[in-house]
Amino acid sequence: MRRRHAFIAGAGSALASAALAAPALAAPALAQTAPAIRWRMTSSFTRTLDITYGAGEYFCRQVAALTDGQFQISQFPAGEIVGGFQALDAVQGGSVEAAYSGLLFNVGKDPTFALAAATPFMMNPRQQHAWMYHAGGNAMLNDFLKTYGMVAFPCGQTGNQWGGWFRNEIRSVDQLSGLKMRVAGLAGTVMQKVGVVPQQIPPGDIYPALERGVIDAVEYIGPYDDEKLGLNRVAKNYCYPGWGEGGTVFHAVFNGAKWAELPARYKAAVETAAQATTLNMMAEYDAKNPEALRRLVASGITLRAFPNEVVEALYRASVELYGEISARNPAFKAIYESQVAFRDLNYQYHQVADFQFDAMMLRLRRRS
Template structure:
């Protein structure tokens, strides 16, 4: 049943108020009409990542009876993809749909807003963010840039990336030019990779022209949509660098504090719903996309253990370096590590045990 049908069935039905001559509720009379702009770090063809912003705008309008309307603009229409946070910080736009890891050049602690290598899966991320104080810690970092951030989506575990040639050992990483975002790029650099920060809309041309040799983006659905399989044959897993990638909506901090409480609640509610929407989209669409890629000739490969082990050691070096240089990075890392290590004791006898059981039973059919 639609929301308006529910309202119509209750005490607040506008038609019933009009029929009885009663005034509209006070909240409807006093709430201001707001028209905000939201830039995105994503292009329109990326219907899930860009679509999350559209979802949020639609829900906020519904929750405020059209009083608070947000118009989203794709990357490049108002500002380039990687200038989204600057635009919000300076109040050129009120909001942006983006991801913290795009801005680790400003502060490496922003990586934790999205994902950190060898750290949390999607379930752990949500528990840490909403129940473990993660959101408050992250907003201490965002406040430095005059931004208030709300989670808007999670991709779930990502893939390890597309490569033009097979990766048989650590030596095959040496000199590889790879589009890879966030701290995963710092980690790979220690193993010889030359990381490239490229906006989503510019990745395919760079791969096609040979400017890069490999790319890590999200997963089967988006990767196929962007056509990476047309120019790179080998598709590697697991996504060691992104156990689950959280996205955000950035709000100018001054505008956030000026919002009526009801509008802030609408944004919080819509962003929470948008996070569930995005994860369910990827969990549904990645399945068919991977089957299609395999049928079209994509070679699915698992990273060799020695490659994973080398990347893990490199990650510990990066963590130590960043912790020494950035106290907030250290605090966020310690918070996530403590929760990760403790929560695995539970997941080992819960989700992991269930999935292992089901895989064994499926293999036996």
């Protein structure tokens, strides 16, 4: 009996010792699967633009929360590390690990970049998200970005952007000739075909350029951000529809070599955080743009629809441009044709679904 008690006591002591030792043995394994990583992310936006810059901050917070604080990404505003339009250069060169940007800012490198963000007369936000997440869009875009040593994920959505601010009312295509306009992406190239002199100006420099008369017109995002920039204080004609950007996707962009080093758990956190940021940004714009538009109208600006003549001329110019680029750029051609096929099929559905619902509600609201 005494020997049995001694055996049980000894076994209990051994088990207790093993239990105490277990955490110490597991700790190195945990450290290997969840290492502490600190990255820098440069933004194409200034802090003044609280939704676009704030979306990057939101993304960073979500990544940290999903990794128990082990993966921290710190965002820096445009101009603090590099200028807003140099964000991708910094990622590609490895001076930062990540960037928060609109890829359409890089059409000077390759017009294919615009297809990742927004192109004239193409897809609306619903179509963009469906194409990217469920029709192979993300994979096609990342195959293209791989040639630049980068990988990116949709991480923000502005919704439909407005047509822009003009000092003078636009009544005809002829009035566009010689007009100096800040306009991003391929929309600028399309406008150039009808006589506009497009200007690529970072968001932080737009207001001074308009105020000093360096430019005659501006296309930025929409009522909330345009009010933030004070564009209504200089130009009084606010035009629609936003033909140039039916919806604009922003991206979290990463250096390809650094991305490959991340644990799978951190990569999953990034993709999840990016999707959450996309939904959150669009919801915030949908909540704040209507309020901002009401304030802008009250301030004395005039809402003006582009004449059909102008819209049709711009549409013809865009189709011509896409044909020209496709003839010399296989990457652009493949992604563009995929988007067109998806857009056209999608519109066949929505012309008897969402479009009819919206038209019905607008008609009924006017009657009530």
